[in-house]
Amino acid sequence: MKALIDLILQFGVLNKQQTDFILSKAKTLDMKKDEYFSEAGKVPRHVGFVLEGVFRFCYYNNKGDEVTNYFVDEGNFVVDNEKFESQIVASEYIQAVTDCKILAFSKKDWDDISNTIVGFEMIKSNVVKKCLTLAMERRSPLVSEDASTRYLSFIQNFPSLVNRIPLSFVASYLGITQQSLSRIRRNIR
Template structure:
């Protein structure tokens, strides 16, 4: 709980009563590796803060190929925010890449926080902007770089994740086959 509050306080001030209120709304959810936090075709149920574990955002393209487009690890919020707040059907999956433990908020609890804490919307907007900026910064170089450079960039940006994520997910994220990734890894050793 402490890590989540520290994270939130980076984006705005809260008093003890507000912090206690937020903490009272959070519940612990544990997921096993490969379980879904949110699924395509369903309305997302929770906003979550990752205490332990790694998640990936993925979808299936028009050829039926699974595409991973983002990873999120400890001490970050995870959810399909727009679909969660709009109560809309998700078009992608949010899957646990490792066993995971989260603090989760139901939509009702999230709305209670927004309706009770003054300026929560400003904190929420700042958190969302940070997440979106990070997503863009991580994806933008992947468009113009060759596969080896993309992999080296991935290692640089996600040093703690490289050995925690299956190669097939890393290859999908980089937009290459697992065989190509294996060749690249062999050549740079």
């Protein structure tokens, strides 16, 4: 819970009463590996702050192949923000890659926080901006780099994930086959 408040306080000043109010709206949720936090075709119901574990954003392309788009680990928010805020149907899945523990906020509770704490909308906006910028910084180089360089970038950007998630998800994220990833890993060692 301290990690959540520390993150929020990077983007604004809140007093103890306000931070206590935020925490009072959070519900601790345990999720098992492979469970979905949000599903394509459904309206996202929660925003979560990851206390333990790893999530991935994924979708199915027009060939029916599963594509991993992004990973979220401890100390970060997990949400399809645009769909959650607009309360429209999601086009991606958010799946627990490991057993996870999160602080979850319903849409109503998330809105209550914004409506109660003056300036919280700006804090949320800045948190979202930071998350989107980080995602872009991590994804952009993947377009122009060769597979080995993409893997090395992945290790640099997600150092704590390499040994925690299945190689098939890493390969999908990098846009290569699992066999290619195995070959790259052998050559790097």
